[in-house]
Amino acid sequence: MDTDDELRWETTDSAVDYTCPGFDVRRDEVTLPDGTETDYHYVDEPHAVVVLPFTPDGDVVVIEEWRQAVGRVNRGLPAGSVEADDADFAAAARRELREETGYEADTVSHLFSAEPTNGIANSVHHHFVAQGCTPTAETDLDFNESIRVETVDYDAILAAALDSAEPRSASNRTQSDDGGLRDGRAMLALTQYELRHGVDPEP
Amino acid sequence: MDTDDELRWETTDSAVDYTCPGFDVRRDEVTLPDGTETDYHYVDEPHAVVVLPFTPDGDVVVIEEWRQAVGRVNRGLPAGSVEADDADFAAAARRELREETGYEADTVSHLFSAEPTNGIANSVHHHFVAQGCTPTAETDLDFNESIRVETVDYDAILAAALDSAEPRSASNRTQSDDGGLRDGRAMLALTQYELRHGVDPEP
Structure with missing residues (x-):
């Protein structure tokens, strides 16, 4: 055929x-x-959403949380599985942003979708950009979630996504070992956003 | 502390x-x-390597293979687990390139490393750029690997990595439904390469 x-x-x-x-x-x-x-x-596993949240000033809302699978604190973006009550992927993105950071967005829009490891998993990550995010709600975490929320400069977090340091052994690494991101979801969201929308207006 | x-x-x-x-x-x-x-x-699972292979003309060597987890033919890059016999990650990258495509590289260099799904897996993908790739060897596939090898224009495959189409249901999708890539590893390799090295020399 x-x-x-x-x-x-x-x-x-x-x-x-x-x-x-x-x-x-x-x-x-x-x-x-x-x-x-x-x-x-x-x-x-269920489909998931990943949110790249911008404040009105253009900073990025990031989270730091313990990742047991890699034995360290991970800097990344709000993300989570789509739930039965979510009307659509955009609603799931708004919910995960609110629950994990306490921020709410003016607008959310679909950026792209990707299968991060389709050799061993049916995972699909739907990436959204959230604009106009402000801290208006209480976080609502699962019993085993401990999350630290920070806002960071966009150019600084993009540079961290392009830091090529090789991960060290699992036993002695924490996110603070170096400035680089290791979270593939966050790295992909930032590089995709930069190539689609990140053109410097004042070259 | x-x-x-x-x-x-x-x-x-x-x-x-x-x-x-x-x-x-x-x-x-x-x-x-x-x-x-x-x-x-x-x-x-073991650490893995992902290879972004360029021919001497600057085209990209891509592969298409069935991905049972997502029920479709996937366009992506040569990749695979590091094995005990590999001297280092670069050697693993050369081996996977040769086994899956029959191409061998003049040079391979580490681009970045990422944890694609560190919420549920300890997977680490070490991405390499391979330059000067030419078809010099026989492929050496696992018993359940069926792979089609193609060379594609760099700008065309980068554009495919930036195609934002949302994946449809698993039952009726094949890679040929649209031009976009869905393989997160390939998308991340291409966007990272473009932001690090892809400056157009003739604007």
């Missing part, structure tokens, strides 16, 4: 093989293009 | 809770800053 047919796998069965509070692991039974029958396991 | 202490979790135990061919799931027992004892589950 199209040229993708030579690469396509057929799925003959699919079931959740493992579940934990953050995600499931799904096991599919598949037939490869050459007829081989095998299985494939991947992380199954 | 430092201001991260107010956010830090203490890990009191850690064990693999589930294993499958692509990754493990690890369960840590932790104590939160307020003294609460709980557990946290996350994907445990």
